[in-house]
Amino acid sequence: MNIAIDVMGGDKGSFELIKGALSASAKGGFKVTLFGNEDEIREAVAQLDINADYEIRDCKQVISMCDNPLCVIKDKKASSMAMALSAAASGECDAVVSTGNSGALITGATFIVKRIAGVKRPAFAPVLPSASGAVMLLDAGANVEVRPEFLYQFGKMGSVYMEKVLGKKDPRVGLISNGKEEQKGTDLTKEARALMEKADYNFIGYIEGNDIMTGGCDVAVTDGYTGNVLLKSVEGMGKLVSAKVKVMLTGNILRKIGALFMLKGIKTFKKEFDAKQYGGAMILGARVPVIKAHGSADSGPFETAVMQAAKAAGEGICDTIAAAFSSETAEEK
Amino acid sequence: MNIAIDVMGGDKGSFELIKGALSASAKGGFKVTLFGNEDEIREAVAQLDINADYEIRDCKQVISMCDNPLCVIKDKKASSMAMALSAAASGECDAVVSTGNSGALITGATFIVKRIAGVKRPAFAPVLPSASGAVMLLDAGANVEVRPEFLYQFGKMGSVYMEKVLGKKDPRVGLISNGKEEQKGTDLTKEARALMEKADYNFIGYIEGNDIMTGGCDVAVTDGYTGNVLLKSVEGMGKLVSAKVKVMLTGNILRKIGALFMLKGIKTFKKEFDAKQYGGAMILGARVPVIKAHGSADSGPFETAVMQAAKAAGEGICDTIAAAFSSETAEEK
Numbered sequence: 001m002n003i004a005i006d007v008m009g010g011d012k013g014s015f016e017l018i019k020g021a022l023s024a025s026a027k028g029g030f031k032v033t034l035f036g037n038e039d040e041i042r043e044a045v046a047q048l049d050i051n052a053d054y055e056i057r058d059c060k061q062v063i064s065m066c067d068n069p070l071c072v073i074k075d076k077k078a079s080s081m082a083m084a085l086s087a088a089a090s091g092e093c094d095a096v097v098s099t100g101n102s103g104a105l106i107t108g109a110t111f112i113v114k115r116i117a118g119v120k121r122p123a124f125a126p127v128l129p130s131a132s133g134a135v136m137l138l139d140a141g142a143n144v145e146v147r148p149e150f151l152y153q154f155g156k157m158g159s160v161y162m163e164k165v166l167g168k169k170d171p172r173v174g175l176i177s178n179g180k181e182e183q184k185g186t187d188l189t190k191e192a193r194a195l196m197e198k199a200d201y202n203f204i205g206y207i208e209g210n211d212i213m214t215g216g217c218d219v220a221v222t223d224g225y226t227g228n229v230l231l232k233s234v235e236g237m238g239k240l241v242s243a244k245v246k247v248m249l250t251g252n253i254l255r256k257i258g259a260l261f262m263l264k265g266i267k268t269f270k271k272e273f274d275a276k277q278y279g280g281a282m283i284l285g286a287r288v289p290v291i292k293a294h295g296s297a298d299s300g301p302f303e304t305a306v307m308q309a310a311k312a313a314g315e316g317i318c319d320t321i322a323a324a325f326s327s328e329t330a331e332e333k
Numbered sequence: 334m335n336i337a338i339d340v341m342g343g344d345k346g347s348f349e350l351i352k353g354a355l356s357a358s359a360k361g362g363f364k365v366t367l368f369g370n371e372d373e374i375r376e377a378v379a380q381l382d383i384n385a386d387y388e389i390r391d392c393k394q395v396i397s398m399c400d401n402p403l404c405v406i407k408d409k410k411a412s413s414m415a416m417a418l419s420a421a422a423s424g425e426c427d428a429v430v431s432t433g434n435s436g437a438l439i440t441g442a443t444f445i446v447k448r449i450a451g452v453k454r455p456a457f458a459p460v461l462p463s464a465s466g467a468v469m470l471l472d473a474g475a476n477v478e479v480r481p482e483f484l485y486q487f488g489k490m491g492s493v494y495m496e497k498v499l500g501k502k503d504p505r506v507g508l509i510s511n512g513k514e515e516q517k518g519t520d521l522t523k524e525a526r527a528l529m530e531k532a533d534y535n536f537i538g539y540i541e542g543n544d545i546m547t548g549g550c551d552v553a554v555t556d557g558y559t560g561n562v563l564l565k566s567v568e569g570m571g572k573l574v575s576a577k578v579k580v581m582l583t584g585n586i587l588r589k590i591g592a593l594f595m596l597k598g599i600k601t602f603k604k605e606f607d608a609k610q611y612g613g614a615m616i617l618g619a620r621v622p623v624i625k626a627h628g629s630a631d632s633g634p635f636e637t638a639v640m641q642a643a644k645a646a647g648e649g650i651c652d653t654i655a656a657a658f659s660s661e662t663a664e665e666k
Contacts, residue, residue, distance in 0.1 A: 185477070185558075208561075210568050210572065225511050236544065238574075240462065241570075241574050244606070245578065248601070255594055258592060261588055265580065265581040266581060268580075269578065
């Protein structure tokens with residue numbers, strides 16, 4: 001197993017990402033190939049002194065957050081991201097992890113790694129905390145305009161992922177709408193619902209916004225526009241809550257004393273709501289697992305994302321999705 | 334001033350709503366007209382013994398959460414909700430408050446109370462907590478399919494409300510999208526953005542989900558489908574957080590002791606995230622203020638919603654919106 005790591009483009013700098021990748025390699029017993037500025041990588045590796053199985057690929061370009069997503073297949077083919085994706089496309093690497101520009105990573109996953117046969121559109125699929133453990137939201141931003149059959153397929157891919165990688169038996173797949181009743185929703189959701197009712201996965205019908213994080217489903221399906229707004233709104237709510245919890249726990253000296261009685265509880269609470277602890281967002285539908293780690297990830301969360309990539313590759317998630325879609329490809333032919 | 338109160342249809346029963354309404358009347362010095370089952374109301378009033386200015390209107394029908402929204406103008410014209418709306422339409426009452434079926438209330442606000450001249454669609458507009466105090470989200474569910482000019486108008490109505498009723502100077506109006514850059518968004522948001530850039534209110538461009546509750550805007554504009562999903566998702570996140578905060582504070586005996594040091598902080602925290610404390614959601618665009626109070630409101634939050642209705646009526650919010658839209662009506666002619 002060999003995981004391609006794009007060490008450039010993170011908010012915290014390449015050192016933290018290299019540290020996370022080497023540490024994952026040492027713990028997981030797999031190889032990591034580090035794509036980025038060779039001098040920077042060599043220096044970090046020497047300083048870290050971790051007994052990992054690694055290789056370095058010098059890349060002359062970096063994709064920034066401001067770059068146009070298409071640059072990954074046009075004028076930045078020599079970037080760490082494009083080269084990591086190419087290594088996965090050629091079969092040299094088994095998965096890709098990057099903290100960089102999401103749009104570019106989705107574009108690269110689609111056009112460099114390429115789609116699984118039968119998959120119409122790859123989806124951006126983060127895993128969020130929920131009262132029943134975890135919920136996969138897709139699409140959270142790869143496809144702003146979608147067709148009903150894309151939503152049907154998102155449900156299929158999400159179901160396979162939650163079952164194979166996160167061990168959820170017969171995952172409940174819900175279609176996000178503005179109400180549970182059949183007459184609710186848009187023309188898009190109504191058509192998608194009709195398709196999903198005939199699906200071979202556990203479709204539970206429309207779900208509402210509040211069902212997502214309160215444990216009402218395991219896979220929440222929507223278009224990339226709604227999913228992106230939803231994901232960021234929930235993140236914003238999380239930030240607001242964190243700030244208010246801090247005031248509650250440390251607003252004056254008495255409260256600070258009280259907080260000493262619950263240090264472990266506070267730590268658990270923080271961890272449960274730290275988006276970075278849930279690893280990265282999968283780009284589901286590409287031929288090889290491609291994972292977008294959080295832009296602000298430091299070594300710990302990045303290590304989690306690399307481990308997640310290794311697990312997805314080890315479980316053969318893309319082969320399983322390909323098998324699930326083979327009947328659809330056959331139908332098309 | 335006379336506020337029409339629909340006392341039927343709340344999760345907690347009519348007693349709590351009557352209590353909240355009478356208490357608001359006593360404190361605010363305005364009259365309340367209570368629409369519902371007369372016997373139930375008389376009994377509650379006698380038991381409560383609050384020195385309020387009130388009148389009772391016996392209504393033979395009740396609209397339930399399962400009723401078709403159109404019933405308010407069809408076969409349930411004798412319901413407490415329809416009669417309260419009719420009293421506002423005739424000029425007898427100056428505002429309406431109900432905890433009942435949102436769809437029916439929006440339908441009634443549109444077809445019984447009727448729209449302000451020039452307003453194409455009324456919007457469902459709750460006020461949410463935000464790091465900068467409060468943010469109005471509209472539309473949160475009245476119009477699933479919208480046109481760009483509706484979004485432009487939602488911004489205008491929200492801006493007037495935040496300035497007149499909540500005292501926010503020159504409110505920042507943002508259009509919800511999946512990214513800040515101009516090339517982001519759907520065809521709908523792109524066209525709406527172009528219209529809003531020429532608006533006479535303080536349009537700040539696209540905002541993302543995380544800007545809404547972290548204080549990035551005072552008015553967040555979107556279509557009723559996205560707004561509804563967003564509102565409920567944030568509520569779901571709130572529920573999940575509350576459950577986890579409870580474990581952090583009371584998960585074992587040590588933590589419970591610690592919590593004693595921060596009782597006031599805990600109370601403040603709870604209050605800040607209790608949707609009910611923010612009064613109700615305005616149905617903006619009707620000729621008279623119509624407020625949807627939270628279905629699970631008990632007397633305290635319902636009192637807040639009635640106070641909010643009195644304030645909106647007292648500030649002449651609907652006249653101000655009408656004046657703001659008079660130029661648009663003129664243009665159309």
